[in-house]
Amino acid sequence: MPDDAPPMAALIEGRLDRLDLTPEEASRAAGLAPDFLERLMAGRVPPPRGQRLVRLAEVLATSVSYLVGLDPDTPPPQEVLEEEQGTLGLLAGDEEALLRAYRRLEVPQKAAVVLVVRSMAGPEPAPDEVPAKRLARR
Template sequence: MAERIESRLDRLGLEPAEAAKQAGLPADFLDRLRAGRPPPRGQKLVALAEVLATSVSYLVGLDPDVAPPPDVLEEDQATLGLLAGDEEALLRAYRRLDLPTRAAVVLIARRLAGPEPEAGAVRQVGKGRR
């Protein structure tokens, strides 16, 4: 990814620190990326692609005409401590699946969960039939 970012920076005449500032990333994000740190995800990745006038697909090494995998657009919630332990375990396992299997898992989970509650409705848990 670092090479693709550098290529876009050169083409646009942007300094890495300026691009980082515009995308809401640390000024040394490119050095961090080269050192093996994980690339930006979610909205920061989208913002970086916008600053570099390219697509997220291109930045992650895919054909620019192919949609990026959903996981690169998701925020990394586990690192923010927003997920319970079982949710983190499920997410880690999910991320190891190929895209068709992920789609099947999501379909199964949605069917098992039933219809989505209407906006503003409060779902009661543990109030089953007796």
């Protein structure tokens, strides 16, 4: 397993071995893309959250808490049970892709990206200015 694989990947791999499941079988049973677990174990996608994580834990006959590295009897943190914004349709596809890439960056890289994007976007409007798009809706 690559060094950039999330800690959850090792726990999933152990459950797959114990249940004699392939990553593809478990992915499909959890309603995920067939190659999702392989990409997760390769460190190419972030760990699932919300209902995707709950379904994966059910398929692997374990708890969400175990998959996130906690004692199986401990309630999982609320943030892992919250749905990703993109899965709720709150982000456009390109916004979701940018957010996923941003989340993989280290803190200094994130700060640099924010500076670049802010400089490209130009000055922020004053709080009392109403954008033209809002005026058209009224």
